[in-house]
Amino acid sequence: xxxxxFAFAVMALSGPLGAAEQPTAERPIVIKFxxxxxxxxxxxxxxxxxxxxxxxxxxxxxxxxxxxxxxxxKDREELEALQLGAVQMLAPSxxxxxxMGIRAFExxxxxxxxxxxxxxxxxxxxxxxxxxxxxxxxxxxxxFAYWNNGFKILSANMPIPTPDDMLGVQMRIQSSKVIEAxxxxxxxxxxxxxxxxAYHALSTGVVDGTENTPANMFNQxxxxxxxxxxxTNHGYLGYAVISNAEFWNGLPKDVREALExxxxxxxxxxNALALKENDDALEEMKKAGGTTFYTPTSxxxxxxxxxxxxxxxxxxxxVGRDLIDRIYAATGRAQGH
Ligand code: LMR
Numbered sequence: 147x148x149x150x151x152f153a154f155a156v157m158a159l160s161g162p163l164g165a166a167e168q169p170t171a172e173r174p175i176v177i178k179f180x181x182x183x184x185x186x187x188x189x190x191x192x193x194x195x196x197x198x199x200x201x202x203x204x205x206x207x208x209x210x211x212x213x214x215x216x217x218x219x220k221d222r223e224e225l226e227a228l229q230l231g232a233v234q235m236l237a238p239s240x241x242x243x244x245x246m247g248i249r250a251f252e253x254x255x256x257x258x259x260x261x262x263x264x265x266x267x268x269x270x271x272x273x274x275x276x277x278x279x280x281x282x283x284x285x286x287x288x289x290f291a292y293w294n295n296g297f298k299i300l301s302a303n304m305p306i307p308t309p310d311d312m313l314g315v316q317m318r319i320q321s322s323k324v325i326e327a328x329x330x331x332x333x334x335x336x337x338x339x340x341x342x343x344a345y346h347a348l349s350t351g352v353v354d355g356t357e358n359t360p361a362n363m364f365n366q367x368x369x370x371x372x373x374x375x376x377x378t379n380h381g382y383l384g385y386a387v388i389s390n391a392e393f394w395n396g397l398p399k400d401v402r403e404a405l406e407x408x409x410x411x412x413x414x415x416x417n418a419l420a421l422k423e424n425d426d427a428l429e430e431m432k433k434a435g436g437t438t439f440y441t442p443t444s445x446x447x448x449x450x451x452x453x454x455x456x457x458x459x460x461x462x463x464x465v466g467r468d469l470i471d472r473i474y475a476a477t478g479r480a481q482g483h
Contacts (some may be wrong), residue, residue, distance in 0.1 A: 148355035149154075152191065152368075154210050158267075158421070162272060164356065166254075166433065166450065169204075169205060169207040169398065169401065171205065171206035171207060172211040174204075174206060174207050174208055175207065175208045175397065175401065176208075176211060176234075177200075177208060177210050177211065177235055177370040177405075178211050178218070178232075178233040178234055178235070179193055179196075179197070179210055179211065179212050179213065179233070179234070179236070179237075179447055180191030180213040180217075180218045180219055180224050180227070180228075180233045180235075180236055181193065181213070181214055181224070181237050181238070181385055182214075182215065182216045182220065182221060182224070182238075182340075182341045182342060183214055183215070183362075183365065184214065184215055184366065184450070185214045185215055185435060186365065187214070187361060187365045187420050187423070188361060188416065188419040188420045188422075188423040189214075189222050189269070189293065189295070189385065189416075190212070190297070191416075192210065192212045192237075192293055192415060192419055192420075193210075193212050193214070193237065195344060195412050195416070195417070196210065196298055196408055196409060196412040196417050197212060197414060198279065199407075199408035199411055199415045200405050200408040200425050200451065203404035203405070203407055203408050204401055204404045205414075207401060208401060208404075208405065210235075213233070214428065215342075216340070216341065216342040218233065219233070219343050220340040220341075220343075221238065221239075221242055221320075221321065221340045221342075222242070222245065222340070223323065224238065225238060225242065225246060226235050228287065228388065228389070229286050229287070229390065231390055231392070231393060233311050234389055234390060234393050234394075234395045235387070235388070235389050236387075236388055236389075237293055237385040237387045237388070237479050238385060238388070239293070239295075239320055239383055239384070239385055239387065239475050240254045240278075240384055240385065240386050241254065241255050241318060241320040241321065241322040241324075241325060241383070242321055242322070242384070243282070243386070244321065244323055245321050246285055246320050247285070248281050248282065248284070248285065249323075249464050249465055249466075250278055250281060250326075250466055250469055251264075251278055251281075252322050252323060252324040252461070252464065253278075253324075253388075253465040253466070253469050253473060254382050254384065255320075255322045255324035255325050255328070255381060255382070255471060256324055256328075256381075256457060256461065256465070256470070257328050257381050257454035257455070257457055258380055258381075258451055258454055258455060259306075259378045259379065259381075259382070259458070259473060259477075260297075260382055260477060261479060263294075263421075265478070265479065266294070266382060266384075266477075267475055268476045268478075269356065269457055269476055270294070270384065270476050271292075273328045273476075274448070274469070274472055274473060274478060275427050275478055279291075279386060280351065282386070282388060283391060285392035286390060286391050286392065286455060287388050287389070287390065287391055288388065288390070288391040288394050288395075289386050289387070289388045290386075290388065290389070290406065290409045290410075290413075291386070291387045291410065291413045291415070292384050292385065292386055292387075292388060293384065293386075293412075293413060293416040293420070294382075294384045294385075294416070294417045294421075295359045295361060295383040295385065295420050295424075296360070296361060296366055296383060296420055296421070296422045296424040297359065297379040297381065297382060297383070298357045298358055298359055298378070298379070298380060298381045298382070298383050299357065299358070299359070299360065299363075299375055299376065299377050299378055299380075300312075300355065300356075300375065300376045300378050300380070301355050301356055301357070301358075301363060301368065301372040301374065301375045301376075301437070302317075302354050302356075302372060302373075302374055303314050303348075303351075303354050303355065303372060303373050303374070304354070304373070304374060305369075305374045305438070305440070306376050306440075307409055307440055307442060307446055308442070308446050308449050308450070309332040309449055309450055309453035309454075310449075312329075312332040312333055313332070313333040313334070314333065314334070314401040315334045315335075315355050316334070316335050316336075316337060316350065316353045316354045316355070317329050317334045317335070317336050317353060317354070317355050317356055317357065318336075318337055318339045318344045318347055318355070318356040319336045319337065319338055319339075319354045319356070319357065319426045320338070320341075322343035323461070323464060324457065324461050324465065325357075325358070325381070326338070327457050327460055328381070328454060328457050329381075329454060329463055331453055331454055331457050331460075332454070334346060334355075337352075337353055337450070339353070339358045341362075341366070344356055344358075344366060344368060344369055345368055345371065347369045348368055348372060349371040350443060351371075354450045355372065356368065357371075357380075357381065358383065359383050359424055359427075360424045360427040360428040361420065361423045361424045361427045362383070363375075363427065363431065364427035364428075364430055364431055365427070369431040369436065370434075370436060372437055373436070373437060373438065374437065374438050374440065374441060375437055375438070375440065376440050376441075377439060377441045377442065378442065378447075378450050380450060380454060384450070384463065384466040386453075387409055387413075389410040408476050432449070435439040447472030458470055
């Protein structure tokens with residue numbers, strides 16, 4: 147009943163897809179681009195950059211409407227809304243595709259799968275990244291590009307310098323079975339929660355800690371309710387820029403090409419904005435003084451890696467052994483780090 151009501155509500159919002167037929171500057175195609183990040187976050191800035199380019203390259207025949215901060219939909223709902231045609235573009239975290247049945251995307255969640263940004267871009271800008279985006283077609287979606295956020299760190303309301311300190315620490319996570327397994331690997335009970343609910347859960351003690359990038363921790367004020375952070379940089383958080391395939395394929399060819407050009411040109415800008423924002427956020431949180439930022443010693447770092455690496459093997463049936471091995475090969479990484 148609830149699902150039906152939701153579907154009905156988004157369909158009422160969506161308007162006719164056929165409005166895409168004869169676009170003019172007076173009667174433009176409207177693309178609603180919804181996301182969960184804060185208005186000042188780099189995802190918002192990247193979306194604004196895309197909007198500018200898209201409207202310019204289509205000579206105003208397309209109008210991009212941006213809806214940040216979960217104001218239209220939360221995590222799972224936004225994917226449903228896109229499938230139903232209520233919005234036309236999203237940039238969700240790739241960790242959120244697993245529950246839709248596209249489990250291969252959860253390969254990005256494997257802890258320590260990417261040593262650094264170079265290894266990451268070998269996948270997101272290479273053949274493997276493209277093949278993964280193509281898998282979205284089976285869900286009526288079309289994927290264009292990856293926009294990075296960054297590497298995740300761990301936070302809690304107690305010191306957590308080593309994996310042993312995580313036993314029993316309740317952690318908010320995104321909806322990924324791989325991240326769930328990662329938390330269980332260190333004995334930290336995970337709780338899946340929408341991004342928009344994380345701050346409240348941390349501030350009221352529903353959970354003790356979480357993992358996220360410095361930018362997300364800062365923008366959501368999570369650091370204000372977390373006393374300790376450990377700089378594990380253990381996992382990737384990034385976005386796939388996606389649309390509804392039926393909507394996209396129904397656009398005039400020249401419009402499609404202009405929009406695809408705008409996305410492609412936004413990608414390096416989005417990635418640069420993310421890098422800078424993560425650095426700035428870390429600095430700001432340190433300056434605020436309420437949270438202790440701890441960098442593990444090389445011995446402790448080895449402990450984190452040893453605790454997390456078994457998750458690669460444990461999750462191989464879910465994300466695919468072949469895919470994991472192809473990523474090892476593409477990133478020049480020896481088996482098992
Ligand atoms: C999260 O849920 O932690 C992130 O995926 C949110 C985001 O979009 O950065």
